[in-house]
Amino acid sequence: MKDSGENPEPKLTELISLADAAALSNLSQGHLALLVRRGALWGKKIGRNWVTTEKAVLDYLDSNPKPGPKTKNIP
Numbered sequence: 252m253k254d255s256g257e258n259p260e261p262k263l264t265e266l267i268s269l270a271d272a273a274a275l276s277n278l279s280q281g282h283l284a285l286l287v288r289r290g291a292l293w294g295k296k297i298g299r300n301w302v303t304t305e306k307a308v309l310d311y312l313d314s315n316p317k318p319g320p321k322t323k324n325i326p
Contacts (some may be wrong), residue, residue: 266302269294276308286311 269287275279284301293307294307 261304261306265306266295266303267305267308269301269303270319272303272308275305276312283308291316 265273269280269283272278272283276283283292283294283303286292287301287303292303292311294301294303296302310313
């Protein structure tokens with residue numbers, strides 16, 4: 252039996268393609284796939300296609316990610 256505190260898998264009807272997620276977030280499909288592989292965004296690979304949920308994308312965007320290259324600390 253699952254603990255009530257766990258996040259259950261989303262329903263099939265909640266899944267969206269990364270192409271749809273890209274349109275929603277203004278991030279590229281490739282970048283979203285990278286975020287999923289790194290664990291920064293919930294997603295799953297079904298066959299050869301990555302899927303996520305609109306809620307996962309909005310939660311990621313709400314976390315105020317800072318895209319772009321990291322600055323180097325030069326002494």
